[in-house]
Amino acid sequence: MPADPAPSQTPWPFGAADLHVHSVVSDGTETPAALLAEAASIGLGAIALTDHDSTAGWAEAAAAVPETGVALIPGMELSTRDGYTSVHLLGLLIDPFDEALLAETARIRESRLTRAEEIVQRISRDYALTWDDVLAQTAEGATIGRPHIADALVARGHVPDRSAAFDGILDPRNGYAQPHYAPDPVAGVRLIRAAGGVPVLAHPGTRGAGLIIPEPRLAELVDAGLFALEIDHPENRETAKPRLRELAAKYGLAITGSSDYHGAGKPNRLGEQTTAPDVVARIVAEGTGSVPVLP
Template sequence: MPGYDLHTHSTFSDGTATPAENVALARERGLEGIAVTDHDTMDGWGEALAAASDSDLRIVPGVELSAEHDGASLHVLGYWVDPTHEGLRSELRRLHDTRFRRGEMIVEKLQALGHDISFERVRRIAGDDLIARPHIAQAMVETGIVATERDAFDSYISDDGPAYVPKHALAPVNALALIRDAGGACVLAHPGMWRGADSVPDALIEEMAAGGMAGIEVDHPDQDEDQRARYRVLAERLGLVATGASDCHGARYDFRLGSETTPSVLVDELRRRASP
């Protein structure tokens, strides 16, 4: 399977596989490389690099940075950022702390709705890493509130759900500026999944492209063919690199690593566009 999977998650955020396990799966499936893009943390880079060190698999260090537009979550991917950049490190620390309190508040809302769910269980599921909504969804399934994690999002914790709590994250253009200042290349993640199934407004994508955004995630398992065609045209018009990635979360989405990929020539172009 040629190409790079430029969007993967591990146990350092809300994935179920370790970085080393993702590397092993990528090698098994014949990928050329994978990006390590956990939510709001760079902590998984070292394990992935070590696991791939005795192979030809290339690791693209990255992060999926939380942003917010018009009261709804929006994610931007930053590749090859400088892990010592103090501005980026400061924002990641702030987001980590915000995620903890946000998790508490979501659980409090669920309890107020009459559901028996413990924040301590959510913390145990998350382990030592940051708390994300899939951890809460897993706890909801375990306690019988819902049948599946998808049901948890659809009925309670999606951006417009009764237990939703906003992140108070950066505006997308500010997240873009931070990634560029840290020497990275910025790509807008799954633009067809804003507010659940809405599309990120074209005007915002155009503003980010004008601000130096390098690419847009076109081929994503949760974007249909019409969406992909639309974003491919938009990428061409705005001069953006059209990427493909699985957004793999391990068992949460049936180990779909490598289901969508980006050709190596486009990965090289993204690397070229990273800020000096």
């Protein structure tokens, strides 16, 4: 069980924060700096940049803090896998130079790249699509994944948007997609904690009442150091939220909220779900791998 927060934690003065945001470094469509500018334009005081398996956008985002006045909480969305189920963890305030985390994320990104190339080869047998089409939809240095293939399918006119690509051609039932390497979620929580970060189970209710992992597995994540459940998320189903709140209370987990914003890549809107300032203060108090960049 996670330790109770210290009673004398420093207050968080920047209001509610959107703790799950993606840039072009992974599968978002906006630069890190543009994300902070957009946050400022809607009156949002803080965001966490959480690109998939990468911290490469941190420096650009940090440089935009003084101009935008938006606080930055550095983070990452770490890919893990529980059997055949993809389980994502937010690692907030991790050490970006932690050797174990660097090695694991490099392995994940390499597997993502290999998988993407194989998916494109399979799709190209039935649809006009090339690897160059995918690269044309990818920012330099980005973690290439299925969203970039989806964007290439859109550009080719095979589907109208990303959502249609994932519901159709890229649906695993159609045989083109396949999983990439990812560590076990318990190992993922431990990696984040060892890197000084604060681990949050991302969007655990997207499957409805069934949740993405069963309670015994959640208990293992709690024992490994899980801090919170991301319950206030636009893709969590309403049928899942009461059970998730029960589990959060039972295991002493915090509750976070976020948009999972990807720019034009998803209908999610920046700041549509946020995390309360007192929870952000607890995250800042627990994170030791890095510190927020404040205006």
